[in-house]
Amino acid sequence: MHPAYSVIFFTTASGAGLGLLVWLGLGNAFGLLPKDSWFGLFGVGIAVALLTAGLLSSTAHLGRPERAWRAFSQWRSSWLSREGVAAVLTYIPTAVLGIGWGLLGETGGIVAIAGVAAAILAVVTIYTTSMIYASLPTIRAWHQPTVPLVYIVLGLASGAVLLTLLLALFDGVPTWAAAVAIVAILAAFAIKSAYWSAVANERKSYTVGAATGLGRIGKVRPLDPPHTMANFVMREMGFEVARKHAEKLRGLAKLALFVLPVLFVIAALLFPVLAPLAALLAVISMAFGLVTERWLFFAEAEHVSMLFYGKDAA
Amino acid sequence: MTTLPATTDKKLGLVIDLDICVGCHACATSCKEWNTGGYSAPLSDQEPYGADPHGSWLNRIHSYEVEGQGRSQTVHFPRSCLHCETPACVTVCPTGASYKRAEDGIVLVNPDMCIGCKLCSWACAYGAREYDYEVGVMRKCTLCVDRIYNPHLKEEDRIPACVRACPTGARHYGDLGDPSSKVSKLVKERGGYDLLPEMGFKPVNKYLPPRARRDGVTANDAKAASPASTSSGSRMDKFLGWADKVLSR
Numbered sequence: 001m002h003p004a005y006s007v008i009f010f011t012t013a014s015g016a017g018l019g020l021l022v023w024l025g026l027g028n029a030f031g032l033l034p035k036d037s038w039f040g041l042f043g044v045g046i047a048v049a050l051l052t053a054g055l056l057s058s059t060a061h062l063g064r065p066e067r068a069w070r071a072f073s074q075w076r077s078s079w080l081s082r083e084g085v086a087a088v089l090t091y092i093p094t095a096v097l098g099i100g101w102g103l104l105g106e107t108g109g110i111v112a113i114a115g116v117a118a119a120i121l122a123v124v125t126i127y128t129t130s131m132i133y134a135s136l137p138t139i140r141a142w143h144q145p146t147v148p149l150v151y152i153v154l155g156l157a158s159g160a161v162l163l164t165l166l167l168a169l170f171d172g173v174p175t176w177a178a179a180v181a182i183v184a185i186l187a188a189f190a191i192k193s194a195y196w197s198a199v200a201n202e203r204k205s206y207t208v209g210a211a212t213g214l215g216r217i218g219k220v221r222p223l224d225p226p227h228t229m230a231n232f233v234m235r236e237m238g239f240e241v242a243r244k245h246a247e248k249l250r251g252l253a254k255l256a257l258f259v260l261p262v263l264f265v266i267a268a269l270l271f272p273v274l275a276p277l278a279a280l281l282a283v284i285s286m287a288f289g290l291v292t293e294r295w296l297f298f299a300e301a302e303h304v305s306m307l308f309y310g311k312d313a314a
Numbered sequence: 315m316t317t318l319p320a321t322t323d324k325k326l327g328l329v330i331d332l333d334i335c336v337g338c339h340a341c342a343t344s345c346k347e348w349n350t351g352g353y354s355a356p357l358s359d360q361e362p363y364g365a366d367p368h369g370s371w372l373n374r375i376h377s378y379e380v381e382g383q384g385r386s387q388t389v390h391f392p393r394s395c396l397h398c399e400t401p402a403c404v405t406v407c408p409t410g411a412s413y414k415r416a417e418d419g420i421v422l423v424n425p426d427m428c429i430g431c432k433l434c435s436w437a438c439a440y441g442a443r444e445y446d447y448e449v450g451v452m453r454k455c456t457l458c459v460d461r462i463y464n465p466h467l468k469e470e471d472r473i474p475a476c477v478r479a480c481p482t483g484a485r486h487y488g489d490l491g492d493p494s495s496k497v498s499k500l501v502k503e504r505g506g507y508d509l510l511p512e513m514g515f516k517p518v519n520k521y522l523p524p525r526a527r528r529d530g531v532t533a534n535d536a537k538a539a540s541p542a543s544t545s546s547g548s549r550m551d552k553f554l555g556w557a558d559k560v561l562s563r
Contacts (some may be wrong), residue, residue, distance in 0.1 A: 001436070063430020063450025070409035070427055074316045080433055081408035135512060136402070138439045204511070208378075213507050214332075214392055218475055224337070226374035226393070229367055231442040236432060261432015304510070305441030308376055308393060 001139065002239040003298035004084060006060035011129055012158070014087070016150065018122035019159020021094060023180065025115030025122070026161070027095055028097070032176060040101025040172050046162065048094060053213035055087055056123055079135055083128035090125050093117035097156050120185070126155045133297075134238025135181070140202065141301040145194040154257075154290065155238040157184035157226025161261055161286050165279035168268055173279065178269040181282075189258040192293070199300075213306040222310040238311075239305035246300055249292055316407045320522055322419035325491030326457055327518035333525045335484040337377050337390030341490060345394075347374040352460045354425070357528075358448030370444040373453040373476055380524075389524055391484070394476070394497075395442040395455035395464030396509060396517030397421050403434035403443060412452075420459055421489070425451045441514045462487075472544050485501065490518050508516060528563055 024043045027033040033043075059065040072088070074081040093114040100111030130151035133142040160181035167173050208222070209215020230238065241249075264282035268275040304314045349372055350357040358394035359369030373394040380389050397414075401421050405410045411427035412434050414420070421444075423434075428451035435452060437444040443454045461467060471478060477485040488497035497520075500506065506520035 037536040061431070061453075062443065063432075064428065067409070067427070069430070070411075070429060072408075073409050074408050076316075077316045077406045078433075080406065080431065084408065132406075132433070135406070136437055138402075138437060188481045192475075205512075210512075211510055212376075212378060212389075213509055213523070214378060214380050214389055214391075217380045217389075217524065219380070220378065221379050221380045221381070222389060224377035225372070226342075226367070226376050231368050231374070232370065232445045232447070233435070233443075235368075236445070237441065272510075293559060303436070303441075304439045304513075308441055 001298045001301040001303060002060040002236050003295050007008060008056045008291060008294045008298070010054040010058035011151070012054075012287070012294050013050045014054030014154035015126055015129070016158035016162060016287075016290070017047045017054065018051075018090070018126050018161045019155035019157065020050070021047040021090070021122040022156060022161070023159050024118040025093075025097060025117075025119035025165045027177075028101065029112045031107075031254045032174075034167075034171050035105070035107050036170065037102055037105040038104075040098065040107070040168065041103065041167050042095065042169075043163075044098035044102055047159075048091075051087065051090070060182035079128055079131040083125065083132060086121060086125040086128045090118060090121040093121065122155075126152050138185065138303075138304045139301050140204070140299075141199050144195060144198055146198060147189060148189050150188075152294070153184065153188045154300070157181070157188040157261075158286050158290060160184045160223050161265065161282050163277070164265055164268060165276070165283050168279040172272050173265075173268050173275050175269065176266050181265045185258055185262050185265075187250060189254075192257075206307060206314045207312065208307045208310065211304065225309070233305060234309060238281050238306050238309065239299060241296075241299040249296055253289050253292040253296065255289070256285045257293055260285040261289075316404050316410050316412060318404060318414055319416035322399075322414070322416055322491065324489045325397075325518045326400070326418045326420055326462070326488070327487040327490045327497075327520070328394075328457075328474070329488070329490070329497045329506060329522060330392055331484040331504075331522040332389055333377075333504075333522060335392060335483045336392040336417040336482055337375055338481065339375050340479045340481055340483060341392055341476035342371060342375055344372040345543055346371055347508075348458060348461065348475035349453075349456070352458070353422075353456045354453050356449065357453060358446050360447050360512075363445060370446045370453040372442075372444065372453060374441075379505045383526070385527070387527065391441070392476075393440060394519075395438075395457075395514075396420060396440055396519040397455075397457060399516035399518060403439040406433045406437045409435070411455065420457045421454070422456055422459065423452050423454055425449070425559070428452055439515065440509050440517075459488075462476075490520065500561045 061069045073080055073082045075085045094113035097118050102105045120184040127148050130148040134147035137143050163180050167177050209220045213222045264278045268278035302314045307314055341427050356514045361367050376391040376552050378389050380387050397453040404414050409427050409429055411424045430450040443452050446453050473487050477487045486497050501520045506522050508517045
């Protein structure tokens with residue numbers, strides 16, 4: 001599948017923003033985070049900025065972005081529409097949390113409850129994003145039961161690393177925050193690894209013979225193509241990344257997404273003086289790893305329609 | 315609305331005979347010609363005279379070599395929207411631009427509501443939807459909805475442009491929901507099949523498989539396998555043997 005850069009930025013940025021929102025909402029409700037209104041303003045502000053930048057970026061790949069508002073209408077059947085609705089709903093309790101904590105200095109009562117509501121809606125929003133992909137049987141690598149978990153846990157992990165940076169800039173990184181970040185990253189590593197091996201080990205069940213129905217006669221091989229140059233279907237669905245290229249990028253993603261952030265978070269915990277720098281490096285490494293992971297999620301995915309164009313199996 | 319109708323009054327669709335399609339692409343060019351001026355107008359092309367010409371077409375003709383049953387054969391394979399009974403391209407649409415008509419089952423895109431997110435093209439297993447890079451909306455086969463009900467056209471022209479254009483009669487159009495219709499009978503007689511039925515989209519369009527060949531090669535094979543010939547080897551017997559073979563086809 002063709003990796004649209006606007007969609008890669010959207011899913012990673014909004015995922016991190018929503019993940020941060022989860023930890024802010026829950027952390028505040030449990031009284032674990034600084035009551036400082038600057039912390040609330042910066043924290044919720046960064047989460048909202050990432051979510052909003054992501055949502056705006058997602059309209060960049062549309063043919064008619066001026067009609068994007070129509071996408072809120074078909075939530076009964078469409079995961080993409082549900083994602084739009086869930087994202088907008090998330091803004092409501094988030095606004096209460098941000099205004100209460102950041103502007104009025106109030107962290108208890110209704111603000112705390114709004115924080116929990118924002119956390120729940122944030123997870124729901126990430127889930128709806130993942131289901132856009134996971135609900136498509138035409139793309140085997142996306143139609144996997146682990147895909148929603150991958151999206152949610154990567155959002156939580158990147159949000160936790162962002163929270164570590166915020167805490168490092170304010171009161172310092174408490175042990176619980178570093179532990180949350182490390183556990184989230186390790187969980188993301190475990191689930192993403194399970195996803196990769198599930199996709200690699202699954203049998204490709206469709207062939208050109210099955211797609212055309214001509215397999216009942218014998219072995220099918222393309223003879224004349226229907227057009228001389230690649231059409232939309234080939235450009236969008238036929239994107240391919242060389243195998244060894246993918247292996248290298250996957251190794252890079254594992255390093256930047258899992259290994260380095262864990263080491264940087266441990267460093268932030270052990271050396272409080274270096275905490276802001278270490279946490280910043282963790283965020284940068286994670287961002288790089290996330291974009292690589294998401295690019296591969298698209299680039300490695302094969303679409304069943306490419307069978308008609310001579311792909312062996314999908 | 316992108317929720318699907320529970321049932322449709324009719325199931326209008328195409329039946330494509332792979333036995334007699336000659337791969338001339340007349341259906342594809344006729345489709346392009348009609349639709350670039352009809353419902354889907356303009357059906358744009360990019361760089362039509364440049365180095366990388368491409369554009370939106372609603373019908374594509376593949377040619378395959380099929381090797382089996384002791385020989386190779388060429389099968390031409392027209393591919394377009396199958397107007398599925400449970401089309402995922404419709405249910406994934408976030409705007410309601412994609413819809414399936416309750417009255418005749420035709421799957422359409424409203425070009426005034428489409429935001430060009432391309433998700434429907436990801437959901438389609440058949441690669442039937444093509445994005446219009448110029449207009450920024452998705453295009454697909456309309457089953458010539460602007461021909462089949464058009465009172466301004468002569469009766470014989472109220473069929474899809476591809477069916478009208480086919481010089482060999484390899485394309486049939488009709489109501490596949492009516493078991494007594496010509497197309498339904500044809501599907502029954504010839505063992506018409508669905509593409510990728512495992513995907514569960516329940517295509518309405520059907521494909522008729524190539525008939526088993528009775529050409530010289532197989533005829534000779536059959537003869538070689540038959541019991542010892544009673545021919546004396548004379549010219550007359552050879553001629554009669556040849557005539558027998560030809561007439562037995």
